[in-house]
Amino acid sequence: MDSGEKLVVDFGDYFAHKYSDEHLVRLLQFHKADKGPLLYMLDNQHGDERVKRVFQLCTKVWELKEAHERRANKRRQTRVALHKELFAAIEEALLLLNRIAERETQWLLYPLFVVASELVREALYMSRVLKLSDEYVERCGRSVHRSFTLCLNDRNPVRGENRRTAVYMFMNLEFKVYHLLGNRDMVKNLIKVIKSRHEDAADPLVPCEQSLAAQYPAQVATYHYFMGEYYGCYENEYGPAAEHLLLALGECSPAQGHQAQIARILVLLVPFAMLSRRAYPRAEAIDAMLTPPEGPAGTTRTKVKVKRTRSMEMVQTVYRAAAQAFATGNVGAYRALIQPPENQMWFLRRGVYVAMLLLEELVLLRRVVLCHHYAGGPSIVPLGLLCAGLSAQQMDTRMLECALANLINKGYIRGYLSHGNQCMVVSKTGPFPPAQPGK
Amino acid sequence: MSSTTEKAVAMSKEDTVSKESPAASNRKSLEEDDEFEDFPADQWPAGTSLKDTNEFHTNLWEESWDDVEVDDNFTNDLRAEISRYKQEHQA
Numbered sequence: 195m196d197s198g199e200k201l202v203v204d205f206g207d208y209f210a211h212k213y214s215d216e217h218l219v220r221l222l223q224f225h226k227a228d229k230g231p232l233l234y235m236l237d238n239q240h241g242d243e244r245v246k247r248v249f250q251l252c253t254k255v256w257e258l259k260e261a262h263e264r265r266a267n268k269r270r271q272t273r274v275a276l277h278k279e280l281f282a283a284i285e286e287a288l289l290l291l292n293r294i295a296e297r298e299t300q301w302l303l304y305p306l307f308v309v310a311s312e313l314v315r316e317a318l319y320m321s322r323v324l325k326l327s328d329e330y331v332e333r334c335g336r337s338v339h340r341s342f343t344l345c346l347n348d349r350n351p352v353r354g355e356n357r358r359t360a361v362y363m364f365m366n367l368e369f370k371v372y373h374l375l376g377n378r379d380m381v382k383n384l385i386k387v388i389k390s391r392h393e394d395a396a397d398p399l400v401p402c403e404q405s406l407a408a409q410y411p412a413q414v415a416t417y418h419y420f421m422g423e424y425y426g427c428y429e430n431e432y433g434p435a436a437e438h439l440l441l442a443l444g445e446c447s448p449a450q451g452h453q454a455q456i457a458r459i460l461v462l463l464v465p466f467a468m469l470s471r472r473a474y475p476r477a478e479a480i481d482a483m484l485t486p487p488e489g490p491a492g493t494t495r496t497k498v499k500v501k502r503t504r505s506m507e508m509v510q511t512v513y514r515a516a517a518q519a520f521a522t523g524n525v526g527a528y529r530a531l532i533q534p535p536e537n538q539m540w541f542l543r544r545g546v547y548v549a550m551l552l553l554e555e556l557v558l559l560r561r562v563v564l565c566h567h568y569a570g571g572p573s574i575v576p577l578g579l580l581c582a583g584l585s586a587q588q589m590d591t592r593m594l595e596c597a598l599a600n601l602i603n604k605g606y607i608r609g610y611l612s613h614g615n616q617c618m619v620v621s622k623t624g625p626f627p628p629a630q631p632g633k
Numbered sequence: 634m635s636s637t638t639e640k641a642v643a644m645s646k647e648d649t650v651s652k653e654s655p656a657a658s659n660r661k662s663l664e665e666d667d668e669f670e671d672f673p674a675d676q677w678p679a680g681t682s683l684k685d686t687n688e689f690h691t692n693l694w695e696e697s698w699d700d701v702e703v704d705d706n707f708t709n710d711l712r713a714e715i716s717r718y719k720q721e722h723q724a
Contacts, residue, residue, distance in 0.1 A: 311671075318668075373668065411682055412672035419669055444684030450677045454670045473696040479688065503666040521695070522707045543667070564708065568715040582718040583711050 202233045205249045206240035209294070212301045222308045224255050224284065225315050244290045251287040255280055270324075277320050281330055284313045285337055292340045299355035303345070303406060307363045310338050314367050321374055328375060335371040335380075342368060346391065358399060359406040361388070362417045366407075369420040378428060385424055411445040418442035419459055426462055427545030432470040433631050439463035449487045456483050457505035464513045465549040472556065472629040474517040480509060504540070512537060520553065523561030525584065528554055558597055559606050563626050573625075575618045591616070 203217045220230050236249045262268070262276050288309045295302050317334035320326045342364035348357040365384060372380040391399035407413035418441040426435030443459045446452040460480065468474050486500040512531055519528035531537065532550050541547040565583035566575055577591050577598075584594060598618055601607045608627060609620035683689040 315671075370668070410675040411677060412675045415672070416669070444689060445682050447677050447681040447683065449681050450673070452672060454666060455672060458666060458669050467694075471694075471696070473694040475693050476695050479693050482688075483683065501664045504663045505666050507663050517695070522705055523711075524707050527707075561711075564711060565715060568712050569719065576722070578722070579715065579718050582714050 202235060205234055205236045205252075206242075206245055207237070208305075209242060209245045210240070212298065214301055214305050218305055219308055221252055222305055222312065224259070224280070224312045229256055242294075244294055248287050248290050248294075251283045251290075255283050255287075258283070274324055274326065277316065277324060281313070281316045281320060281334075284309065284316055285333060288313050288337050288341070292337070292344060295341070295357070296344050299350070300357060300359060300406070303357060303360040303363075306341055307360060307367075310341050310364065310367050313337060314370055317371070318374060331371060331374050335368065335375065338364060338367045338371060346387070361391075361399065362402045362405050362407040363410070363413050366413060366416045366420065369416075381420075381424060382428065385421070411447075415442045415445035415455065415459075418445070419455075419462075422459075422462055422466070423545065426466045426549065430548060432466040432549065436463060436466040436470050436631070439466065446483075448483050448485070451486060451500055453484050453486055453500045453506065454503055457503055457509055460509045460513070461505050461544050462546060464509065464517070465546050465553060468517070468520055468553055469549055469556065470629065471631045474513075474520060477514055477517075480514070484510065505544075508540060516550075516553070520557055520560060523557055523559075523564050525554065525557050525561060525589070528557045555597075555601060555604070555606070559601055559626070562598070562601070562607065566620070566625065573620055573622045575620060577616045577618065580618070 203221070205218075205221070208214055208218050217230075217232055220226075220232070221234055223229075234249075234252070236246060240246060258276060258279055262272075265272065288306075291302070291306050291309055295306050313334050317331045320330045321328065342361065345357040345360045345364060350356045365388065368384055369381060372378075372384070388399065392401075402408070402414055402417050407417060418438040422435045422438035422442060424435075425431040425438060429435075439459055439462050443456065443463060446456050446459070448456065460475070460483075464474060484506050516528060516531050518524070519531065532541070532554065538547065541550050561584060562580060565580050566572070568583075569575065569579055577594060580598075581589070581591050581594055589597070595611060595613065598607070599611055602609060602611065605627065607618075607620060608625050609618055611618050679685075
């Protein structure tokens with residue numbers, strides 16, 4: 195029978211014939227309101243006890259959810275008990291599927307990933323909404339890590355069977371868990387392992403775009419988002435960070451209502467690109483990406499519902515003004531943006547505080563470039579001239595000398611300061627080297 | 634807690650609310666997105682991603698660093714300041 199016409203689905207059939215389809219995935223997507231119109235059963239003749247138990251657990255999860263929906267009493271105590279039961283059932287299902295997957299090839303990887311995602315979702319709910327201890331998140335992390343390692347360590351030489359193809363998808367789940375735990379070291383270790391496998395000369399790990407994740411743009415975007423965050427926020431390597439974040443952005447679709455994800459990517463991409471490429475996204479381009487799509491013309495359908503988030507607001511106000519200050523070298527305006535404590539707190543929470551501080555140097559550099567240009571491009575630039583250009587920026591000659599010394603030291607200006615003559619001597623050819631985006 | 638203290642606390646709360654700036658209350662109405670939210674689905678129709686549009690590749694970035702002919706009030710003031718400095722120091 196064609197899979198699209200199924201009324202009854204035999205769970206054991208997937209394991210007996212080693213395939214998966216949308217009906218199997220639907221059964222495992224526990225976060226959805228229901229499991230759809232199909233009836234799921236398991237042939238009594240099915241011999242594998244682990245498969246039987248997984249099916250029982252899936253049935254239990256759906257029954258628990260339905261029973262809870264029918265209950266009038268939904269006090270916190272009841273909800274906590276329900277979610278503990280749900281977590282335990284999904285966790286056991288994932289452990290069993292991990293064991294089954296160790297002997298299987300690629301067909302089981304996506305269903306395994308779906309169950310692991312459900313466990314992460316449940317742990318996130320218990321931690322963030324129910325405010326339970328981190329115990330569940332930690333347990334979830336251990337189970338997901340087993341899925342990750344059973345993929346990573348597969349040595350099957352047949353590429354079409356090797357489970358390593360799903361490594362990036364489980365890596366994404368681990369990223370989420372470690373963020374929830376606030377554990378940066380675990381993120382670093384995870385990336386170190388993947389990097390070493392990329393560099394394995396004998397059997398290198400394929401890039402994300404050639405793995406199973408390539409079939410799921412959400413997974414490619416998530417992978418590049420977290421990699422960009424790692425390089426930019428943990429390692430201060432803004433060039434690679436911007437490259438990853440741009441790849442993440444490219445996968446998003448404004449028409450599908452991805453505005454929240456786009457805003458989070460832009461929160462990191464904008465300052466990192468300004469630092470590494472000295473470029474920033476056009477305001478109109480940002481507005482277009484963050485505007486929810488309209489319903490089809492001539493219909494009464496409303497726009498896709500998109501919540502307005504703080505990231506969207508900051509990108510469209512503070513970042514826009516920062517880009518303007520960056521373009522004109524307006525140090526005073528830039529400082530006014532980064533100094534308010536509520537903005538600083540937000541930069542810190544988003545991991546861009548250091549980048550925003552470093553950007554102030556580039557705003558000043560832009561100012562120096564413009565002063566130099568308007569003065570006719572002399573090779574000897576009096577400090578007084580630069581000071582005149584910066585008079586409104588509350589910067590005296592001494593402060594300016596320090597700031598210029600810093601810019602010269604960092605290679606932004608080719609030249610030297612002559613303190614005795616109160617001037618800066620710059621190279622006649624290329625006094626302001628262009629950005630090196632790789633850094 | 635005595636009723637006087639309760640009143641004082643209530644009044645101080647009212648003060649805080651009334652002193653709250655429009656910007657602050659606007660911030661409160663926004664959703665704090667602490668996590669990178671899951672996408673609503675793992676897949677979406679091919680050709681609808683940003684990378685599939687020309688705009689994304691050609692019109693996303695403002696790369697104005699080498700462009701020194703900026704025309705805005707702030708830069709025009711700078712231009713005037715520099716020429717004033719040059720005139721003063723040549724005289």
